[in-house]
Amino acid sequence: MLVTIILVSAAVVALGLLLLLAQRHTETGRWIKEPSKYLQAVDLVAFRNLIDPSEEQYLRDHLPLEEFRVIQKKRLRAAIEYVKAVKGNAAVLLRLGQAARINANPAVATEAEGLVNAALQLRLMSMRALAALYLRIFLPGGQVSLDSIAERYQQITGKMAVFSLRYPLRDVKSVL
Numbered sequence: 001m002l003v004t005i006i007l008v009s010a011a012v013v014a015l016g017l018l019l020l021l022a023q024r025h026t027e028t029g030r031w032i033k034e035p036s037k038y039l040q041a042v043d044l045v046a047f048r049n050l051i052d053p054s055e056e057q058y059l060r061d062h063l064p065l066e067e068f069r070v071i072q073k074k075r076l077r078a079a080i081e082y083v084k085a086v087k088g089n090a091a092v093l094l095r096l097g098q099a100a101r102i103n104a105n106p107a108v109a110t111e112a113e114g115l116v117n118a119a120l121q122l123r124l125m126s127m128r129a130l131a132a133l134y135l136r137i138f139l140p141g142g143q144v145s146l147d148s149i150a151e152r153y154q155q156i157t158g159k160m161a162v163f164s165l166r167y168p169l170r171d172v173k174s175v176l
Contacts, residue, residue, distance in 0.1 A: 038092045040085040044150055047082040050075050051146040073137055079146070080133045086153050087126035093160055094119035100163075111163055118156045125149050 049055055056075075060068050097119055100112035129149050 039089050042082055042085050042089065042153065044154060047079065048150050050079040050082070051150070069140060072140065076133050076137050080130060083126050083129045083133065083146075083149065086149065087123055087130070089153075090119045090122040090126060090156070093156060094123065096160070111166070115156070115159060115163060118152075118159060122149070122152050122156055125152055 056072065059071060063071065094116060097112045097115035101109045101116060103109050103112065126149060129146050132146070
């Protein structure tokens with residue numbers, strides 16, 4: 001009886017995973033047709049202001065400790081939202097690059113491979129940044145440098161802009 005319950009549970013979990021993968025696979029086509037619908041706006045100036053150590057130090061020096069802590073937590077939560085948006089945008093760019101790298105034109109495929117690598121690195125950086133930001137909320141006082149994620153995001157969006165000008169997205173065939 002126990003073996004049957006375990007096997008049925010495993011089958012249900014496997015079916016759920018297959019349905020999830022199928023849903024993600026069909027969403028890829030939508031991302032390619034309308035990527036702007038899935039991209040989130042990221043105000044890099046505001047984000048850089050939130051993660052600027054000199055801004056934090058200014059607030060620390062000019063506010064009472066309790067008020068500083070409250071404001072700093074709000075700033076960290078806002079930075080988390082920006083990093084989540086960057087992570088989501090990197091996922092869209094990753095999918096677009098994956099679709100473009102199977103293009104018959106070797107120049108498109110090569111440039112798309114670079115986009116895939118850059119988007120993947122940005123997603124990994126975003127995950128590390130999220131962990132660091134959450135840690136700062138729960139253990140205040142530590143310093144976390146997030147300048148590299150802002151720079152990387154700016155670089156990859158520039159690359160994608162150049163790529164889409166050279167090779168319009170309508171010319172990029174879906175992986176479906």
